[in-house]
Amino acid sequence: MAKYLSLSDFEQIISELSRHMDIDFSAFSPFPLKNIVAANMQKCNAPDAAQYIAKISRDKYFQAALLNDLSFFETEMFRDAAFWSLLHDSVLPALGKRYEKLNFFLPVSNTGEELFSLIILLKDCGIFEKSTLYVSCMNKKNAEDIRNGLADKKKFAVCKKNLDEQKMPIDLSKHFTSKSCHEVLNEKPNSNVHVEISLFNHFPDKDFHLILMRNKLMFLSEKMHRSLIGEVDSRIIPGGFLALGYRENILEKEIEKKYEQVINTEKIFRKIG
Numbered sequence: 001m002a003k004y005l006s007l008s009d010f011e012q013i014i015s016e017l018s019r020h021m022d023i024d025f026s027a028f029s030p031f032p033l034k035n036i037v038a039a040n041m042q043k044c045n046a047p048d049a050a051q052y053i054a055k056i057s058r059d060k061y062f063q064a065a066l067l068n069d070l071s072f073f074e075t076e077m078f079r080d081a082a083f084w085s086l087l088h089d090s091v092l093p094a095l096g097k098r099y100e101k102l103n104f105f106l107p108v109s110n111t112g113e114e115l116f117s118l119i120i121l122l123k124d125c126g127i128f129e130k131s132t133l134y135v136s137c138m139n140k141k142n143a144e145d146i147r148n149g150l151a152d153k154k155k156f157a158v159c160k161k162n163l164d165e166q167k168m169p170i171d172l173s174k175h176f177t178s179k180s181c182h183e184v185l186n187e188k189p190n191s192n193v194h195v196e197i198s199l200f201n202h203f204p205d206k207d208f209h210l211i212l213m214r215n216k217l218m219f220l221s222e223k224m225h226r227s228l229i230g231e232v233d234s235r236i237i238p239g240g241f242l243a244l245g246y247r248e249n250i251l252e253k254e255i256e257k258k259y260e261q262v263i264n265t266e267k268i269f270r271k272i273g
Contacts, residue, residue, distance in 0.1 A: 009049035076155035081166035112146035149185025238273025
């Protein structure tokens with residue numbers, strides 16, 4: 001059971017963590033973050049906020065553990081399979097027919113599960129070779145795992161169930177080889193897949209045909225949501241897509257006016273133009 005953490009202690013911890021780890025933790029909604037920090041305090045055997053701050057500020061191991069815990073918006077491949085099915089059946093074929101080259105961006109895909117999902121769909125649609133994918137994650141270990149095509153073995157049964165429920169014609173055994181601890185992508189992300197370490201504060205200097213942020217905005221503070229959606233909008237070309245997932249909304253009304261909701265149930269938007 002996680003330690004009880006007062007609001008004042010939490011705010012002090014977040015301030016110190018942001019300073020020591022060069023990450024703006026205020027970007028996250030405080031509700032899930034507070035629980036994650038409390039659980040991490042327990043892992044560190046820190047009895048109070050002062051000792052936790054002292055320990056985590058100098059211990060890279062506990063910093064890495066906290067970053068891994070912050071993957072709270074990561075799920076197995078093809079989670080919300082209806083979302084992925086609509087990308088596969090409607091969005092990706094439309095982009096493939098219209099453009100000779102395609103750019104995709106997945107901000108903060110910490111475990112690579114959604115990147116792997118998109119790669120599989122692009123291959124199935126026959127447009128992977130003309131696509132360039134950019135993905136960011138929060139720490140070095142996750143970046144290496146993504147580059148090596150490592151997926152969580154424990155999540156595969158759930159992933160297969162997702163595909164079966166939506167009747168998606170994807171055979172994971174054709175894309176992955178089972179190892180003792182991981183499922184390994186048969187073709188590791190290559191030169192057309194770029195992985196960098198960042199939070200939501202850095203975007204590749206590119207124009208994108210699709211930015212995929214399935215159910216991520218809901219974990220951010222309102223201030224960060226509004227700032228980020230402005231940056232996202234500036235990088236999507238007219239006719240490009242913003243894929244958010246069914247739980248999300250665009251809070252900035254002036255930006256929302258620039259988009260038509262082409263798939264209402266899954267909050268997939270097309271930029272007008």
